[in-house]
Amino acid sequence: MSYDEPYECSFGCDRKIRIYFSHPDPLRECQEKKRIINALMGIRGVKIFDPLEAHKKYFDTPMEKWPYRQIVSEDRKAIGASDILVAWLPKAVFDFPRFYPKGTIFELAYAHEIDKPRFVLTDDEMVMLHPWIRTYATNIFAHPTILAEHIRTAYAEKKETSE
Secondary structure (H helix, E strand, C coil), X not given: CCCCCCCCCXXXXXXXXXXXXXXXXXXXXXXXXXXXXXXXXXXXXEEEECHHHHCHHHCCCCHHHCCHHHHHHHHHHHHXXXXXXXXXXXXXXXXXXXXXXXXXXXXXXHHHHCCCCEEEECCCHHHHHCHHHHHHCCEEECCHHHHHHHHHHHHHHHHHHHC
8 A cells, every 4th residue: 555546445446435544553453453444344435544554664664764754744645635534542552651542643633624524433431522532523433333334324325426
């Protein structure tokens, strides 16, 4: 996955709703992430861009040597090209301050700044009630299938009827 074609669908499909899927780095390989991706991919007309997949090329390099400005610029470009930002903020990540979802929070704020629809997916009640999250999120969801159903009915179906 590259930033040149951030919404290239690897499933050989013609998708139309572009989702920027923001999530904390330590969770890039976990089962719950796969379950969320599967729920979102169940929506007809969806392409998902995972910025951490685009950053894979840096994972073997110490973080202090990453091209920070280029990464942020490319992420901002991909968020701008998306229709929706989904920010996954699971409770488990907040138990480990080292893995606090710093990038995810900034991506959510940037999407708010450019007025993209922003959906937070979390199982953490404190995240759901946090005044900044409630202000910056368009909607907050506790379950990926409910989030996917919301996107399907509010966005995918509208886009189909307008074409």
